Amino acid sequence: MGLLAHERYCDEIVSGTDALRAAVRGADLDATVPTCPDWTLRELAVHVGGGHRWAGEIVRTRAREALPDERVPAFTPEGDDPAVLDAWLADGAARTAETLREAGPGLEVWSWYGPDRSAGFWARRMAIETVVHRADASLAAKVAYAASPDLAADTIDEWLEIxxxxxxxxxxxxxxxxxxxxxLHLHATDVPDAEWLIELGEDGFTWRHAHARATVALRGPLTDLMLVFNRRLAPDSDRVELLxxxxxxxxWLARSSFG
Structure with a gap:
């Protein structure tokens, strides 16, 4: 477990968007997304694609502050044609990934995450944003969902850091x-060493990769642990075991859902 290579994050933005496009294609774009009930499936897709373009423009322009939406080219697709939406998603992901590749992970740019103001932050954030929202799209479209183990684990790491x-x-x-x-202890049953121990103290919480007895333990396949941790799967689902x-x-889930 640990950070993935910068190139891998860039690749995941494209491949994850391709998978999201496949889930959305042919689905009812006006359907409500169960895990994001304020959005329709179309609005979810536009949120993901707009996020890609926004992050890509921050890196492309070497921005030193947040960019307003109106300064991001093609921030939203034109019209309601599903084919236009599909092409817009593909183009935005490809452009953003290419911008991030050219920049390299160490380029200093603005980000909302104080400990890491770099293009590398945006590559990781957009890859993870895509894999989580792809779960939302798959649930709304009622299609199968899977995430690669190392990216699923990194999604948990990143959220704990945030x-x-x-x-x-x-x-x-x-x-x-x-x-x-x-x-709290998270224990993946299908991936060796994919475990997290979160300890609450008087001054806050700390976390590490460890196997230990805890006040509450959640066991199950790594992807399902990631979905529970991101509030995409109920903790009492029969896909995981809660002890x-x-x-x-x-x-924890109620107080780590800010923003």
Missing amino acids: VACAQADGDPEAAELRGAGRS GDAELLDF
């Missing part, structure tokens, strides 16, 4: 993730 940063920055929900003596204090897991 939540920890938010807690340090004083986010009010993340700030509540504390309390000595409580812990111990279920309320603590609910507490």
Whole structure:
């Protein structure tokens, strides 16, 4: 487990978008997305594609501050034609991946994540954004979903890093993730060494890859653990096994959903 190569993240933006396009193609674009009920399937797809183009433009222009949407070329597709949407998604992913490849991971640019203001941050963030929202699209379109093990694991790592940063920055929900003596353990049953131990302390929480007894444990296939952790699969699903204090897991999920 650990960070993937920059080129791999760039590749995942394209291949993940291709998979999302396949899920959306032929589906009812006006259908509500169960895991993002404020969005239709079309709106979800536009959110993903717009995010790609926004991140790509930040890197292309070496931006030092957030870009307003209107400064991003073709930020939204023209019209409601599904074929136009499909082509727009493909083009945006390809352009963004190419921009990130040319920039390299170390290029300094603006990001909303203080510990990492680089093109490498955006490559990783867009790859993970795509793999998570692809799950949303697959659920809405009622098609199968799978994620590669290393990217699924990295999705959990990245989210823990973001939540920890938010807690340090004083986010009010993340700030509540504390309390000595409580812990959570995630244990993938299909991938060796894919385990996480999250320990809540008086000053906040810490996490590491470890196998240990915890207040609550969640066991199951790695992709399903990732989906639960991202609030895409209910913790009481029969696809995972929940042991111990279920309320603590609910507490964590409710307070790590900021933004």
